[in-house]
Amino acid sequence: MTKSALITGISGQDGAYLAQLLLGKGYAVHGLMPRRSSDTLWRLRELGIANAVQLIDGDVADLSAVLRAVKQSNPDEIYNLAAQSFVGTSWQQPLLTAQVTGVGAANVLEAVRLIQPAAKFYQASTSEQFGLIQAERQDEKTPFYPRSPYGAAKLYAHWMTVNYRESFGLHASTGILFNHESPLRGVEFVTRKVTDAVARIKHGQQKELRLGNIDAKRDWGFAGDYVEAMWLMTQQPQGDDYVVATGTTTTVREMCRIAFAHVGLNYEDHVVIDPQFFRPAEVDVLLGNPAKAQRLLGWKASTPLDALIAMMVDADMRRVA
Numbered sequence: 001m002t003k004s005a006l007i008t009g010i011s012g013q014d015g016a017y018l019a020q021l022l023l024g025k026g027y028a029v030h031g032l033m034p035r036r037s038s039d040t041l042w043r044l045r046e047l048g049i050a051n052a053v054q055l056i057d058g059d060v061a062d063l064s065a066v067l068r069a070v071k072q073s074n075p076d077e078i079y080n081l082a083a084q085s086f087v088g089t090s091w092q093q094p095l096l097t098a099q100v101t102g103v104g105a106a107n108v109l110e111a112v113r114l115i116q117p118a119a120k121f122y123q124a125s126t127s128e129q130f131g132l133i134q135a136e137r138q139d140e141k142t143p144f145y146p147r148s149p150y151g152a153a154k155l156y157a158h159w160m161t162v163n164y165r166e167s168f169g170l171h172a173s174t175g176i177l178f179n180h181e182s183p184l185r186g187v188e189f190v191t192r193k194v195t196d197a198v199a200r201i202k203h204g205q206q207k208e209l210r211l212g213n214i215d216a217k218r219d220w221g222f223a224g225d226y227v228e229a230m231w232l233m234t235q236q237p238q239g240d241d242y243v244v245a246t247g248t249t250t251t252v253r254e255m256c257r258i259a260f261a262h263v264g265l266n267y268e269d270h271v272v273i274d275p276q277f278f279r280p281a282e283v284d285v286l287l288g289n290p291a292k293a294q295r296l297l298g299w300k301a302s303t304p305l306d307a308l309i310a311m312m313v314d315a316d317m318r319r320v321a
């Protein structure tokens with residue numbers, strides 16, 4: 001029997017890789033897609049799967065649309081990836097972020113509870129929930145302390161998922177994923193902003209790159225590896241919470257050095273610090289402990305940061321050329 005999956009946020013970085021993974025496993029893949037006036041299918045097209053997925057018109061903040069999508073797709077597994085996911089924007093649009101990133105998850109949980117309670121549910125939780133870190137290495141037991149409207153909205157979605165698991169017996173999991181990147185990353189996020197600029201500078205189209213706090217540290221992995229962890233969670237006998245990370249942390253500064261050096265440039269000749277990119281509150285450092293995911297899911301990050309950055313710079317060099 002062909003399995004059916006519903007992915008909210010299918011047009012995003014993770015949605016595209018997850019759709020590719022599930023199609024490869026023989027799933028019928030459905031995606032909830034909000035109407036946009038501009039093209040948002042570029043990632044699915046880059047992976048060559050735009051015509052292989054079935055798109056359902058709807059916004060995750062609209063319960064009626066979510067109910068209809070669940071009914072129409074009759075899913076065995078539901079992956080809730082839809083979000084206003086850019087931390088910087090969450091201070092400019094805190095209520096929209098709450099509606100989409102927070103209440104949107106509750107809408108999907110309600111739809112599962114009401115019409116598809118046997119479906120396995122995955123919630124895209126985040127290391128941003130740790131924010132002002134309460135332990136040097138963060139794991140599933142580390143207390144949360146979000147530092148942005150995005151982190152606070154995700155925390156609501158996270159606890160709603162745990163609550164629905166405990167209250168209604170749903171097979172509901174949260175993946176507390178640390179930063180993960182790829183050539184399909186949105187250009188507003190720092191890694192892709194850097195690799196895109198490196199390609200433009202190398203091609204003589206740009207001279208400088210303006211950044212904010214380059215002393216911030218992140219635990220960066222490859223999105224292609226991380227969607228495997230999402231799928232492994234829905235294959236377990238019961239729902240649970242898992243940290244997904246590499247277990248190493250690196251400054252934005254060092255990430256810049258690697259990216260510029262990949263094409264023979266020195267980042268210090270091009271990076272300019274610009275106060276407009278500093279945030280009202282910063283998450284200074286994140287470092288995950290993925291031991292539980294390794295032990296119970298058999299999952300381990302397999303792409304080192306320099307290989308990831310090289311992959312991203314090479315893709316942007318091709319695009320800019």
Ligand code: NAP
Nearest residue numbers: 009011012013014059060081082083085124126177179180
């Ligand atoms: P992304 O590229 O920003 O993708 C977000 C997706 O959500 C897009 O398809 C977007 O569609 C969709 N979306 C936005 N508003 C929506 C709405 N109102 N209704 C339905 N869909 C909506 O994010 P990502 O990097 O793939 O991340 C996937 C999920 O994991 C997100 O929930 C994110 O918060 C979370 N997460 C990401 C990371 C990371 O490092 N990447 C780490 C931890 C957790 P449009 O493009 O049309 O707006």
Ligand code: F7E
Nearest residue numbers: 085087126127128178179188189190191211212213216277
């Ligand atoms: O920032 C610093 C910035 O925007 C990383 C999302 O996927 O991962 C992502 O959130 C760091 C921060 O990612 C610039 O201040 C410096 O310290 O790439 P980012 P993020 O905020 O960590 C988490 C896990 C998610 O869940 C989110 O959805 O880089 N930084 N200068 C900059 N960041 C940006 N964007 N732009 C700069 O110019």
